[in-house]
Amino acid sequence: MRVLFAATPPISKVFALAPLAWAFRAAGHETLLTYSEQTALAAGTGLQVVDAAPGTSGNAILAELFAARPELVERWMEPLGDDPAKLAPGVAALNRPFLATAVALADTWRPDLVVFEQSAPYGLVAAARAGVPAVQRNLGTIRTGGVHDEVLRLLADDLHRLGVPDVPSRPALTLEFVPPSMLPFPAPEGEFMRYVPYTGGAEMERLPAPGDRPRVVVTLGSIRPGMHGLGPLEATVAAAAELDAEFLLALGDAAPEPLGVLPPNVRPIGWTPMDLLLPTCAGVVHHGGGGTALAAIWAGVPQLVALDPRYLGHKTLAPAVEKGGVGLVTLQDDVTPATLEALLADEAIRKATDQVRAEMETLPAPADLVPTLAALTDAAASADPAAGTAPAASH
Known part of the structure:
Protein backbone atom coordinates (compact mmCIF):
# COMPACT_ATOMS: atom_id res chain seq x y z
CA MET A 1 0.00 0.00 0.00
CA ARG A 2 1.15 3.54 -0.75
CA VAL A 3 0.48 6.24 1.84
CA LEU A 4 0.89 9.93 1.01
CA PHE A 5 1.47 12.25 3.97
CA ALA A 6 0.67 15.95 3.58
CA ALA A 7 1.81 18.85 5.76
CA THR A 8 2.21 22.61 5.63
CA PRO A 9 4.87 24.61 7.50
CA PRO A 10 6.16 24.83 10.16
CA ILE A 11 8.38 21.76 10.51
CA SER A 12 6.70 20.78 13.79
CA LYS A 13 3.75 19.51 11.75
CA VAL A 14 6.03 17.12 9.89
CA PHE A 15 7.48 15.92 13.20
CA ALA A 16 3.92 15.26 14.40
CA LEU A 17 3.20 13.01 11.40
CA ALA A 18 6.55 11.21 11.41
CA PRO A 19 5.80 8.47 14.00
CA LEU A 20 2.71 7.35 12.07
CA ALA A 21 4.67 7.40 8.81
CA TRP A 22 7.40 5.28 10.43
CA ALA A 23 4.75 2.83 11.61
CA PHE A 24 3.41 2.42 8.09
CA ARG A 25 6.92 1.98 6.73
CA ALA A 26 7.82 -0.58 9.39
CA ALA A 27 4.67 -2.51 8.48
CA GLY A 28 5.93 -2.81 4.91
CA HIS A 29 4.03 0.03 3.24
CA GLU A 30 5.45 2.73 0.97
CA THR A 31 5.35 6.30 2.26
CA LEU A 32 5.89 9.73 0.72
CA LEU A 33 5.68 13.20 2.29
CA THR A 34 4.68 16.44 0.59
CA TYR A 35 5.96 19.56 2.30
CA SER A 36 7.83 22.81 1.67
CA GLU A 37 10.34 24.91 3.64
CA GLN A 38 13.01 23.23 5.76
CA THR A 39 12.77 20.19 3.53
CA ALA A 40 16.20 19.04 4.69
CA LEU A 41 14.85 18.78 8.24
CA ALA A 42 11.82 16.96 6.87
CA ALA A 43 14.05 14.50 5.02
CA GLY A 44 15.98 14.06 8.27
CA THR A 45 12.97 12.18 9.63
CA GLY A 46 13.89 9.36 7.26
CA LEU A 47 10.93 10.01 4.97
CA GLN A 48 11.10 10.62 1.25
CA VAL A 49 10.06 14.24 0.71
CA VAL A 50 8.63 16.05 -2.29
CA ASP A 51 9.02 19.84 -2.13
CA ALA A 52 5.47 20.64 -3.14
CA ALA A 53 5.84 24.44 -3.20
CA PRO A 54 9.48 25.38 -3.91
CA GLY A 55 10.48 28.88 -2.91
CA THR A 56 7.41 29.61 -0.84
CA SER A 57 7.37 30.81 2.77
CA GLY A 58 4.42 30.30 5.09
CA ASN A 59 5.32 33.46 7.04
CA ALA A 60 5.54 35.46 3.81
CA ILE A 61 2.21 34.11 2.56
CA LEU A 62 0.41 35.13 5.74
CA ALA A 63 2.17 38.51 5.86
CA GLU A 64 1.07 39.23 2.30
CA LEU A 65 -2.49 38.11 3.05
CA PHE A 66 -2.76 40.24 6.18
CA ALA A 67 -1.24 43.26 4.44
CA ALA A 68 -3.83 42.98 1.67
CA ARG A 69 -6.70 42.29 4.09
CA PRO A 70 -5.89 43.85 7.49
CA GLU A 71 -9.35 42.98 8.81
CA LEU A 72 -8.25 39.33 8.84
CA VAL A 73 -5.60 40.04 11.47
CA GLU A 74 -8.27 40.92 14.03
CA ARG A 75 -10.33 37.87 13.12
CA TRP A 76 -7.23 35.66 13.43
CA MET A 77 -6.70 36.94 16.98
CA GLU A 78 -10.31 36.54 18.13
CA PRO A 79 -11.40 33.51 20.15
CA LEU A 80 -12.79 30.94 17.74
CA GLY A 81 -16.06 30.41 19.59
CA ASP A 82 -18.41 28.47 17.35
CA ASP A 83 -16.88 29.80 14.13
CA PRO A 84 -13.59 28.05 13.35
CA ALA A 85 -14.21 28.89 9.68
CA LYS A 86 -12.81 32.37 10.39
CA LEU A 87 -9.40 30.70 10.00
CA ALA A 88 -10.22 29.67 6.43
CA PRO A 89 -8.64 32.60 4.50
CA GLY A 90 -5.26 31.93 6.10
CA VAL A 91 -5.53 28.17 5.67
CA ALA A 92 -6.57 28.57 2.03
CA ALA A 93 -3.63 30.90 1.31
CA LEU A 94 -1.17 28.46 2.89
CA ASN A 95 -2.58 25.50 0.95
CA ARG A 96 -2.92 27.09 -2.49
CA PRO A 97 0.77 26.63 -3.48
CA PHE A 98 0.52 22.89 -2.71
CA LEU A 99 -2.47 22.07 -4.88
CA ALA A 100 -0.77 21.45 -8.23
CA THR A 101 1.78 19.04 -6.77
CA ALA A 102 -0.93 17.26 -4.76
CA VAL A 103 -2.90 16.62 -7.93
CA ALA A 104 0.20 15.58 -9.88
CA LEU A 105 1.22 13.07 -7.21
CA ALA A 106 -2.28 11.62 -7.14
CA ASP A 107 -1.96 11.03 -10.89
CA THR A 108 1.60 9.73 -10.98
CA TRP A 109 2.40 8.13 -7.61
CA ARG A 110 -1.18 6.89 -7.11
CA PRO A 111 -1.46 6.62 -3.32
CA ASP A 112 -3.90 4.20 -1.69
CA LEU A 113 -4.37 6.44 1.35
CA VAL A 114 -3.68 10.10 2.16
CA VAL A 115 -2.87 11.23 5.72
CA PHE A 116 -2.78 14.99 6.35
CA GLU A 117 -2.43 17.27 9.32
CA GLN A 118 -5.42 19.47 10.06
CA SER A 119 -4.07 22.66 8.48
CA ALA A 120 -3.17 20.88 5.22
CA PRO A 121 -6.53 20.12 3.59
CA TYR A 122 -4.76 19.95 0.24
CA GLY A 123 -4.52 16.33 1.39
CA LEU A 124 -8.28 16.12 0.80
CA VAL A 125 -7.65 17.30 -2.76
CA ALA A 126 -5.01 14.62 -3.37
CA ALA A 127 -7.31 11.94 -1.95
CA ALA A 128 -10.25 13.10 -4.07
CA ARG A 129 -8.11 13.11 -7.20
CA ALA A 130 -6.81 9.61 -6.47
CA GLY A 131 -10.22 8.35 -5.40
CA VAL A 132 -8.91 7.07 -2.05
CA PRO A 133 -9.70 7.68 1.65
CA ALA A 134 -8.20 10.62 3.54
CA VAL A 135 -7.22 10.61 7.23
CA GLN A 136 -6.79 13.81 9.21
CA ARG A 137 -4.56 14.25 12.27
CA ASN A 138 -5.95 17.03 14.44
CA LEU A 139 -3.57 19.69 15.72
CA GLY A 140 -5.18 20.37 19.06
CA THR A 141 -8.61 21.40 20.25
CA ILE A 142 -9.74 23.23 17.11
CA ARG A 143 -12.78 21.41 15.75
CA THR A 144 -12.73 21.05 12.00
CA GLY A 145 -16.33 22.24 11.76
CA GLY A 146 -16.82 24.31 8.65
CA VAL A 147 -13.16 25.20 8.13
CA HIS A 148 -12.59 22.80 5.24
CA ASP A 149 -15.90 23.73 3.61
CA GLU A 150 -14.88 27.37 3.54
CA VAL A 151 -11.29 26.61 2.48
CA LEU A 152 -12.50 24.54 -0.45
CA ARG A 153 -14.91 27.34 -1.40
CA LEU A 154 -12.06 29.85 -1.41
CA LEU A 155 -9.95 27.47 -3.53
CA ALA A 156 -12.79 26.60 -5.94
CA ASP A 157 -11.30 28.39 -8.96
CA ASP A 158 -7.92 26.69 -8.44
CA LEU A 159 -9.55 23.28 -8.04
CA HIS A 160 -11.66 23.74 -11.17
CA ARG A 161 -8.57 24.69 -13.15
CA LEU A 162 -6.77 21.58 -11.88
CA GLY A 163 -9.69 19.35 -12.80
CA VAL A 164 -10.77 18.49 -9.24
CA PRO A 165 -13.98 20.49 -8.77
CA ASP A 166 -15.64 18.08 -6.33
CA VAL A 167 -13.64 17.51 -3.13
CA PRO A 168 -15.34 16.04 -0.02
CA SER A 169 -14.74 18.35 2.93
CA ARG A 170 -14.62 15.57 5.52
CA PRO A 171 -11.95 12.89 5.90
CA ALA A 172 -12.82 9.22 6.17
CA LEU A 173 -11.31 9.24 9.68
CA THR A 174 -9.88 11.80 12.09
CA LEU A 175 -7.14 11.12 14.63
CA GLU A 176 -7.15 12.96 17.96
CA PHE A 177 -3.86 13.19 19.86
CA VAL A 178 -5.00 15.28 22.84
CA PRO A 179 -5.96 12.78 25.58
CA PRO A 180 -9.72 12.39 26.19
CA SER A 181 -9.74 14.04 29.63
CA MET A 182 -8.19 17.20 28.17
CA LEU A 183 -10.61 17.73 25.29
CA PRO A 184 -13.05 20.50 26.26
CA PHE A 185 -15.80 18.90 24.16
CA PRO A 186 -18.41 16.21 24.81
CA ALA A 187 -17.16 13.95 22.01
CA PRO A 188 -14.00 13.53 19.93
CA GLU A 189 -13.96 13.95 16.16
CA GLY A 190 -12.52 10.49 15.63
CA GLU A 191 -10.10 7.89 17.02
CA PHE A 192 -7.48 8.66 19.66
CA MET A 193 -3.81 8.05 18.94
CA ARG A 194 -1.05 8.20 21.54
CA TYR A 195 1.33 11.12 21.21
CA VAL A 196 4.90 10.00 20.49
CA PRO A 197 7.44 12.80 21.06
CA TYR A 198 9.72 13.71 18.18
CA THR A 199 11.31 17.07 17.50
CA GLY A 200 13.99 16.07 15.03
CA GLY A 201 17.33 14.40 15.46
CA ALA A 202 20.48 16.10 16.71
CA GLU A 203 24.18 15.35 17.10
CA MET A 204 25.16 15.74 20.75
CA GLU A 205 28.42 15.29 22.58
CA ARG A 206 26.51 14.04 25.63
CA LEU A 207 22.96 13.50 26.81
CA PRO A 208 21.31 16.31 28.78
CA ALA A 209 21.83 15.78 32.51
CA PRO A 210 19.94 17.30 35.46
CA GLY A 211 21.54 20.38 37.00
CA ASP A 212 21.99 21.26 40.66
CA ARG A 213 18.98 23.61 40.58
CA PRO A 214 15.46 23.20 39.19
CA THR A 362 -3.27 3.70 27.51
CA LEU A 363 -4.05 5.16 24.06
CA PRO A 364 -3.20 3.20 20.89
CA ALA A 365 0.30 3.85 19.58
CA PRO A 366 0.70 4.83 15.91
CA ALA A 367 1.72 1.26 15.07
CA ASP A 368 -1.49 -0.05 16.66
CA LEU A 369 -3.59 2.09 14.31
CA VAL A 370 -1.94 1.06 11.05
CA PRO A 371 -4.30 -1.93 10.53
CA THR A 372 -7.32 0.29 11.20
CA LEU A 373 -6.19 2.88 8.68
CA ALA A 374 -5.20 0.25 6.12
CA ALA A 375 -8.69 -1.24 6.43
CA LEU A 376 -10.12 2.07 5.19
CA THR A 377 -8.63 1.37 1.77
CA ASP A 378 -10.11 -2.14 1.72
CA ALA A 379 -13.54 -0.76 2.62
CA ALA A 380 -13.28 1.95 -0.02
CA ALA A 381 -12.24 -0.55 -2.68
CA SER A 382 -15.12 -2.87 -1.77
CA ALA A 383 -17.62 -0.02 -1.94
CA ASP A 384 -16.23 1.27 -5.25
CA PRO A 385 -14.16 -1.12 -7.38
CA ALA A 386 -12.85 1.88 -9.34
CA ALA A 387 -11.47 3.53 -6.18
CA GLY A 388 -7.77 4.28 -6.32
CA THR A 389 -7.81 4.87 -10.05
CA ALA A 390 -6.98 8.50 -10.62
CA PRO A 391 -8.56 10.24 -13.61
CA ALA A 392 -6.39 11.29 -16.49
CA ALA A 393 -4.61 14.58 -15.87
CA SER A 394 -6.27 17.60 -17.47
CA HIS A 395 -4.33 19.82 -19.79
Whole structure:
Protein backbone atom coordinates (compact mmCIF):
# COMPACT_ATOMS: atom_id res chain seq x y z
CA MET A 1 0.00 0.00 0.00
CA ARG A 2 1.15 3.54 -0.75
CA VAL A 3 0.48 6.24 1.84
CA LEU A 4 0.89 9.93 1.01
CA PHE A 5 1.47 12.25 3.97
CA ALA A 6 0.67 15.95 3.58
CA ALA A 7 1.81 18.85 5.76
CA THR A 8 2.21 22.61 5.63
CA PRO A 9 4.87 24.61 7.50
CA PRO A 10 6.16 24.83 10.16
CA ILE A 11 8.38 21.76 10.51
CA SER A 12 6.70 20.78 13.79
CA LYS A 13 3.75 19.51 11.75
CA VAL A 14 6.03 17.12 9.89
CA PHE A 15 7.48 15.92 13.20
CA ALA A 16 3.92 15.26 14.40
CA LEU A 17 3.20 13.01 11.40
CA ALA A 18 6.55 11.21 11.41
CA PRO A 19 5.80 8.47 14.00
CA LEU A 20 2.71 7.35 12.07
CA ALA A 21 4.67 7.40 8.81
CA TRP A 22 7.40 5.28 10.43
CA ALA A 23 4.75 2.83 11.61
CA PHE A 24 3.41 2.42 8.09
CA ARG A 25 6.92 1.98 6.73
CA ALA A 26 7.82 -0.58 9.39
CA ALA A 27 4.67 -2.51 8.48
CA GLY A 28 5.93 -2.81 4.91
CA HIS A 29 4.03 0.03 3.24
CA GLU A 30 5.45 2.73 0.97
CA THR A 31 5.35 6.30 2.26
CA LEU A 32 5.89 9.73 0.72
CA LEU A 33 5.68 13.20 2.29
CA THR A 34 4.68 16.44 0.59
CA TYR A 35 5.96 19.56 2.30
CA SER A 36 7.83 22.81 1.67
CA GLU A 37 10.34 24.91 3.64
CA GLN A 38 13.01 23.23 5.76
CA THR A 39 12.77 20.19 3.53
CA ALA A 40 16.20 19.04 4.69
CA LEU A 41 14.85 18.78 8.24
CA ALA A 42 11.82 16.96 6.87
CA ALA A 43 14.05 14.50 5.02
CA GLY A 44 15.98 14.06 8.27
CA THR A 45 12.97 12.18 9.63
CA GLY A 46 13.89 9.36 7.26
CA LEU A 47 10.93 10.01 4.97
CA GLN A 48 11.10 10.62 1.25
CA VAL A 49 10.06 14.24 0.71
CA VAL A 50 8.63 16.05 -2.29
CA ASP A 51 9.02 19.84 -2.13
CA ALA A 52 5.47 20.64 -3.14
CA ALA A 53 5.84 24.44 -3.20
CA PRO A 54 9.48 25.38 -3.91
CA GLY A 55 10.48 28.88 -2.91
CA THR A 56 7.41 29.61 -0.84
CA SER A 57 7.37 30.81 2.77
CA GLY A 58 4.42 30.30 5.09
CA ASN A 59 5.32 33.46 7.04
CA ALA A 60 5.54 35.46 3.81
CA ILE A 61 2.21 34.11 2.56
CA LEU A 62 0.41 35.13 5.74
CA ALA A 63 2.17 38.51 5.86
CA GLU A 64 1.07 39.23 2.30
CA LEU A 65 -2.49 38.11 3.05
CA PHE A 66 -2.76 40.24 6.18
CA ALA A 67 -1.24 43.26 4.44
CA ALA A 68 -3.83 42.98 1.67
CA ARG A 69 -6.70 42.29 4.09
CA PRO A 70 -5.89 43.85 7.49
CA GLU A 71 -9.35 42.98 8.81
CA LEU A 72 -8.25 39.33 8.84
CA VAL A 73 -5.60 40.04 11.47
CA GLU A 74 -8.27 40.92 14.03
CA ARG A 75 -10.33 37.87 13.12
CA TRP A 76 -7.23 35.66 13.43
CA MET A 77 -6.70 36.94 16.98
CA GLU A 78 -10.31 36.54 18.13
CA PRO A 79 -11.40 33.51 20.15
CA LEU A 80 -12.79 30.94 17.74
CA GLY A 81 -16.06 30.41 19.59
CA ASP A 82 -18.41 28.47 17.35
CA ASP A 83 -16.88 29.80 14.13
CA PRO A 84 -13.59 28.05 13.35
CA ALA A 85 -14.21 28.89 9.68
CA LYS A 86 -12.81 32.37 10.39
CA LEU A 87 -9.40 30.70 10.00
CA ALA A 88 -10.22 29.67 6.43
CA PRO A 89 -8.64 32.60 4.50
CA GLY A 90 -5.26 31.93 6.10
CA VAL A 91 -5.53 28.17 5.67
CA ALA A 92 -6.57 28.57 2.03
CA ALA A 93 -3.63 30.90 1.31
CA LEU A 94 -1.17 28.46 2.89
CA ASN A 95 -2.58 25.50 0.95
CA ARG A 96 -2.92 27.09 -2.49
CA PRO A 97 0.77 26.63 -3.48
CA PHE A 98 0.52 22.89 -2.71
CA LEU A 99 -2.47 22.07 -4.88
CA ALA A 100 -0.77 21.45 -8.23
CA THR A 101 1.78 19.04 -6.77
CA ALA A 102 -0.93 17.26 -4.76
CA VAL A 103 -2.90 16.62 -7.93
CA ALA A 104 0.20 15.58 -9.88
CA LEU A 105 1.22 13.07 -7.21
CA ALA A 106 -2.28 11.62 -7.14
CA ASP A 107 -1.96 11.03 -10.89
CA THR A 108 1.60 9.73 -10.98
CA TRP A 109 2.40 8.13 -7.61
CA ARG A 110 -1.18 6.89 -7.11
CA PRO A 111 -1.46 6.62 -3.32
CA ASP A 112 -3.90 4.20 -1.69
CA LEU A 113 -4.37 6.44 1.35
CA VAL A 114 -3.68 10.10 2.16
CA VAL A 115 -2.87 11.23 5.72
CA PHE A 116 -2.78 14.99 6.35
CA GLU A 117 -2.43 17.27 9.32
CA GLN A 118 -5.42 19.47 10.06
CA SER A 119 -4.07 22.66 8.48
CA ALA A 120 -3.17 20.88 5.22
CA PRO A 121 -6.53 20.12 3.59
CA TYR A 122 -4.76 19.95 0.24
CA GLY A 123 -4.52 16.33 1.39
CA LEU A 124 -8.28 16.12 0.80
CA VAL A 125 -7.65 17.30 -2.76
CA ALA A 126 -5.01 14.62 -3.37
CA ALA A 127 -7.31 11.94 -1.95
CA ALA A 128 -10.25 13.10 -4.07
CA ARG A 129 -8.11 13.11 -7.20
CA ALA A 130 -6.81 9.61 -6.47
CA GLY A 131 -10.22 8.35 -5.40
CA VAL A 132 -8.91 7.07 -2.05
CA PRO A 133 -9.70 7.68 1.65
CA ALA A 134 -8.20 10.62 3.54
CA VAL A 135 -7.22 10.61 7.23
CA GLN A 136 -6.79 13.81 9.21
CA ARG A 137 -4.56 14.25 12.27
CA ASN A 138 -5.95 17.03 14.44
CA LEU A 139 -3.57 19.69 15.72
CA GLY A 140 -5.18 20.37 19.06
CA THR A 141 -8.61 21.40 20.25
CA ILE A 142 -9.74 23.23 17.11
CA ARG A 143 -12.78 21.41 15.75
CA THR A 144 -12.73 21.05 12.00
CA GLY A 145 -16.33 22.24 11.76
CA GLY A 146 -16.82 24.31 8.65
CA VAL A 147 -13.16 25.20 8.13
CA HIS A 148 -12.59 22.80 5.24
CA ASP A 149 -15.90 23.73 3.61
CA GLU A 150 -14.88 27.37 3.54
CA VAL A 151 -11.29 26.61 2.48
CA LEU A 152 -12.50 24.54 -0.45
CA ARG A 153 -14.91 27.34 -1.40
CA LEU A 154 -12.06 29.85 -1.41
CA LEU A 155 -9.95 27.47 -3.53
CA ALA A 156 -12.79 26.60 -5.94
CA ASP A 157 -11.30 28.39 -8.96
CA ASP A 158 -7.92 26.69 -8.44
CA LEU A 159 -9.55 23.28 -8.04
CA HIS A 160 -11.66 23.74 -11.17
CA ARG A 161 -8.57 24.69 -13.15
CA LEU A 162 -6.77 21.58 -11.88
CA GLY A 163 -9.69 19.35 -12.80
CA VAL A 164 -10.77 18.49 -9.24
CA PRO A 165 -13.98 20.49 -8.77
CA ASP A 166 -15.64 18.08 -6.33
CA VAL A 167 -13.64 17.51 -3.13
CA PRO A 168 -15.34 16.04 -0.02
CA SER A 169 -14.74 18.35 2.93
CA ARG A 170 -14.62 15.57 5.52
CA PRO A 171 -11.95 12.89 5.90
CA ALA A 172 -12.82 9.22 6.17
CA LEU A 173 -11.31 9.24 9.68
CA THR A 174 -9.88 11.80 12.09
CA LEU A 175 -7.14 11.12 14.63
CA GLU A 176 -7.15 12.96 17.96
CA PHE A 177 -3.86 13.19 19.86
CA VAL A 178 -5.00 15.28 22.84
CA PRO A 179 -5.96 12.78 25.58
CA PRO A 180 -9.72 12.39 26.19
CA SER A 181 -9.74 14.04 29.63
CA MET A 182 -8.19 17.20 28.17
CA LEU A 183 -10.61 17.73 25.29
CA PRO A 184 -13.05 20.50 26.26
CA PHE A 185 -15.80 18.90 24.16
CA PRO A 186 -18.41 16.21 24.81
CA ALA A 187 -17.16 13.95 22.01
CA PRO A 188 -14.00 13.53 19.93
CA GLU A 189 -13.96 13.95 16.16
CA GLY A 190 -12.52 10.49 15.63
CA GLU A 191 -10.10 7.89 17.02
CA PHE A 192 -7.48 8.66 19.66
CA MET A 193 -3.81 8.05 18.94
CA ARG A 194 -1.05 8.20 21.54
CA TYR A 195 1.33 11.12 21.21
CA VAL A 196 4.90 10.00 20.49
CA PRO A 197 7.44 12.80 21.06
CA TYR A 198 9.72 13.71 18.18
CA THR A 199 11.31 17.07 17.50
CA GLY A 200 13.99 16.07 15.03
CA GLY A 201 17.33 14.40 15.46
CA ALA A 202 20.48 16.10 16.71
CA GLU A 203 24.18 15.35 17.10
CA MET A 204 25.16 15.74 20.75
CA GLU A 205 28.42 15.29 22.58
CA ARG A 206 26.51 14.04 25.63
CA LEU A 207 22.96 13.50 26.81
CA PRO A 208 21.31 16.31 28.78
CA ALA A 209 21.83 15.78 32.51
CA PRO A 210 19.94 17.30 35.46
CA GLY A 211 21.54 20.38 37.00
CA ASP A 212 21.99 21.26 40.66
CA ARG A 213 18.98 23.61 40.58
CA PRO A 214 15.46 23.20 39.19
CA ARG A 215 15.62 23.52 35.40
CA VAL A 216 13.02 25.20 33.22
CA VAL A 217 13.14 25.10 29.43
CA VAL A 218 11.60 28.02 27.53
CA THR A 219 10.63 27.66 23.88
CA LEU A 220 8.77 29.59 21.19
CA GLY A 221 8.49 26.62 18.87
CA SER A 222 9.79 26.35 15.32
CA ILE A 223 8.05 29.28 13.62
CA ARG A 224 7.45 32.17 15.99
CA PRO A 225 11.02 33.52 16.32
CA GLY A 226 11.05 34.07 12.56
CA MET A 227 7.58 35.61 12.55
CA HIS A 228 7.56 37.80 15.68
CA GLY A 229 11.15 37.83 16.94
CA LEU A 230 12.06 37.16 20.57
CA GLY A 231 9.98 39.93 22.12
CA PRO A 232 7.47 37.39 23.47
CA LEU A 233 10.20 36.11 25.83
CA GLU A 234 11.09 39.42 27.46
CA ALA A 235 8.73 39.14 30.45
CA THR A 236 9.69 35.52 31.08
CA VAL A 237 13.43 36.28 30.99
CA ALA A 238 12.99 39.24 33.35
CA ALA A 239 10.94 37.12 35.77
CA ALA A 240 13.43 34.25 35.60
CA ALA A 241 16.17 36.50 36.99
CA GLU A 242 14.35 36.52 40.34
CA LEU A 243 14.29 32.74 40.80
CA ASP A 244 16.87 30.28 42.09
CA ALA A 245 16.48 28.05 39.05
CA GLU A 246 18.19 27.40 35.73
CA PHE A 247 16.38 28.59 32.58
CA LEU A 248 17.30 27.23 29.16
CA LEU A 249 16.13 29.17 26.10
CA ALA A 250 15.49 26.64 23.33
CA LEU A 251 15.68 29.08 20.44
CA GLY A 252 16.60 26.73 17.62
CA ASP A 253 18.51 28.72 15.00
CA ALA A 254 17.48 32.12 16.39
CA ALA A 255 20.24 34.34 17.82
CA PRO A 256 19.64 35.48 21.43
CA GLU A 257 21.16 38.98 20.99
CA PRO A 258 17.77 40.78 20.68
CA LEU A 259 17.13 39.85 24.31
CA GLY A 260 20.16 41.86 25.43
CA VAL A 261 22.34 40.77 28.35
CA LEU A 262 20.79 37.66 29.85
CA PRO A 263 20.59 37.05 33.61
CA PRO A 264 23.26 34.65 34.95
CA ASN A 265 20.69 31.87 35.40
CA VAL A 266 19.38 32.12 31.83
CA ARG A 267 21.25 30.70 28.85
CA PRO A 268 20.39 29.86 25.25
CA ILE A 269 20.81 26.37 23.85
CA GLY A 270 20.84 25.07 20.30
CA TRP A 271 18.43 22.61 18.76
CA THR A 272 17.96 19.86 21.36
CA PRO A 273 15.43 17.00 21.15
CA MET A 274 12.70 17.76 23.65
CA ASP A 275 12.19 14.10 24.49
CA LEU A 276 15.73 14.04 25.88
CA LEU A 277 15.72 17.48 27.50
CA LEU A 278 12.31 17.56 29.20
CA PRO A 279 12.88 14.60 31.58
CA THR A 280 15.70 16.68 33.16
CA CYS A 281 13.39 19.65 33.74
CA ALA A 282 11.08 20.78 36.54
CA GLY A 283 8.98 22.93 34.21
CA VAL A 284 8.52 24.22 30.68
CA VAL A 285 7.33 27.59 29.40
CA HIS A 286 6.00 27.57 25.85
CA HIS A 287 3.80 29.30 23.30
CA GLY A 288 0.93 26.81 23.18
CA GLY A 289 2.25 24.46 20.52
CA GLY A 290 0.77 20.99 20.49
CA GLY A 291 4.10 19.19 20.31
CA THR A 292 5.56 20.94 23.35
CA ALA A 293 2.37 20.67 25.40
CA LEU A 294 2.03 16.92 24.84
CA ALA A 295 5.77 16.29 25.17
CA ALA A 296 5.64 17.94 28.60
CA ILE A 297 2.85 15.59 29.68
CA TRP A 298 4.73 12.62 28.23
CA ALA A 299 7.73 13.61 30.38
CA GLY A 300 5.62 14.38 33.46
CA VAL A 301 6.65 18.05 33.49
CA PRO A 302 4.34 20.93 34.57
CA GLN A 303 3.90 23.62 31.93
CA LEU A 304 3.16 27.31 31.57
CA VAL A 305 1.49 28.43 28.34
CA ALA A 306 2.52 32.06 27.81
CA LEU A 307 0.07 33.22 25.17
CA ASP A 308 0.76 35.61 22.33
CA PRO A 309 -2.66 36.72 21.00
CA ARG A 310 -1.19 36.80 17.49
CA TYR A 311 -0.47 33.09 17.65
CA LEU A 312 -2.96 30.32 16.93
CA GLY A 313 -1.77 28.38 19.98
CA HIS A 314 -4.23 30.15 22.26
CA LYS A 315 -6.98 28.59 20.17
CA THR A 316 -5.59 25.07 20.01
CA LEU A 317 -3.92 23.76 23.16
CA ALA A 318 -4.45 26.32 25.92
CA PRO A 319 -8.06 25.17 26.57
CA ALA A 320 -6.85 21.58 26.85
CA VAL A 321 -4.05 22.50 29.27
CA GLU A 322 -6.56 24.31 31.46
CA LYS A 323 -9.16 21.53 31.36
CA GLY A 324 -6.59 18.87 32.15
CA GLY A 325 -5.12 20.93 34.99
CA VAL A 326 -1.63 20.12 33.68
CA GLY A 327 -0.35 23.68 33.66
CA LEU A 328 -0.91 27.41 33.93
CA VAL A 329 -2.10 29.70 31.15
CA THR A 330 -1.41 33.44 31.01
CA LEU A 331 -0.55 36.15 28.52
CA GLN A 332 3.13 36.35 27.60
CA ASP A 333 3.50 39.89 28.97
CA ASP A 334 1.91 38.90 32.29
CA VAL A 335 4.54 36.34 33.29
CA THR A 336 5.98 37.31 36.69
CA PRO A 337 8.32 35.68 39.22
CA ALA A 338 5.21 34.53 41.10
CA THR A 339 3.93 32.83 37.94
CA LEU A 340 7.17 30.89 37.55
CA GLU A 341 7.27 30.01 41.24
CA ALA A 342 3.76 28.59 40.95
CA LEU A 343 4.83 26.53 37.95
CA LEU A 344 7.57 24.90 39.99
CA ALA A 345 5.72 24.56 43.30
CA ASP A 346 2.10 23.69 42.48
CA GLU A 347 1.61 20.05 43.47
CA ALA A 348 -1.88 19.95 41.97
CA ILE A 349 -0.41 20.61 38.52
CA ARG A 350 2.19 17.89 38.99
CA LYS A 351 -0.46 15.40 40.15
CA ALA A 352 -2.75 16.21 37.21
CA THR A 353 0.17 15.86 34.81
CA ASP A 354 0.93 12.40 36.18
CA GLN A 355 -2.71 11.38 35.80
CA VAL A 356 -2.97 12.55 32.20
CA ARG A 357 0.40 10.96 31.45
CA ALA A 358 -0.97 7.62 32.65
CA GLU A 359 -4.07 8.13 30.51
CA MET A 360 -1.91 8.93 27.47
CA GLU A 361 -0.02 5.67 27.88
CA THR A 362 -3.27 3.70 27.51
CA LEU A 363 -4.05 5.16 24.06
CA PRO A 364 -3.20 3.20 20.89
CA ALA A 365 0.30 3.85 19.58
CA PRO A 366 0.70 4.83 15.91
CA ALA A 367 1.72 1.26 15.07
CA ASP A 368 -1.49 -0.05 16.66
CA LEU A 369 -3.59 2.09 14.31
CA VAL A 370 -1.94 1.06 11.05
CA PRO A 371 -4.30 -1.93 10.53
CA THR A 372 -7.32 0.29 11.20
CA LEU A 373 -6.19 2.88 8.68
CA ALA A 374 -5.20 0.25 6.12
CA ALA A 375 -8.69 -1.24 6.43
CA LEU A 376 -10.12 2.07 5.19
CA THR A 377 -8.63 1.37 1.77
CA ASP A 378 -10.11 -2.14 1.72
CA ALA A 379 -13.54 -0.76 2.62
CA ALA A 380 -13.28 1.95 -0.02
CA ALA A 381 -12.24 -0.55 -2.68
CA SER A 382 -15.12 -2.87 -1.77
CA ALA A 383 -17.62 -0.02 -1.94
CA ASP A 384 -16.23 1.27 -5.25
CA PRO A 385 -14.16 -1.12 -7.38
CA ALA A 386 -12.85 1.88 -9.34
CA ALA A 387 -11.47 3.53 -6.18
CA GLY A 388 -7.77 4.28 -6.32
CA THR A 389 -7.81 4.87 -10.05
CA ALA A 390 -6.98 8.50 -10.62
CA PRO A 391 -8.56 10.24 -13.61
CA ALA A 392 -6.39 11.29 -16.49
CA ALA A 393 -4.61 14.58 -15.87
CA SER A 394 -6.27 17.60 -17.47
CA HIS A 395 -4.33 19.82 -19.79
